[in-house]
Amino acid sequence: MILLAATVLTAVVGLEQAGASHAVGLVLLAVAFVKLRLVGLYFMELRTAPLPLRLLFEGYVAGVFVVLAELYVIR
Numbered sequence: 001m002i003l004l005a006a007t008v009l010t011a012v013v014g015l016e017q018a019g020a021s022h023a024v025g026l027v028l029l030a031v032a033f034v035k036l037r038l039v040g041l042y043f044m045e046l047r048t049a050p051l052p053l054r055l056l057f058e059g060y061v062a063g064v065f066v067v068l069a070e071l072y073v074i075r
Contacts, residue, residue, distance in 0.1 A: 006035050025072055033065045 010031050013024060037058070041047040046057050 003035055006031050022073055033061055037061050
């Protein structure tokens with residue numbers, strides 16, 4: 001249900017983004033990465049994986065988000 005709600009939120013906010021500030025784009029990006037994290041933890045069962053594997057996944061998600069957010073703000 002959380003993934004469904006996040007998808008609806010992304011669609012609604014995305015439709016009204018025309019001419020909006022960078023903040024709206026960053027919110028959409030953040031929602032996408034929260035969804036990515038939830039899919040990894042629950043559907044790929046990384047929440048019960050060994051700690052190094054889970055930390056690698058969490059670091060990857062955080063790192064890619066930071067890089068994409070920086071690229072979005074700079075552009």
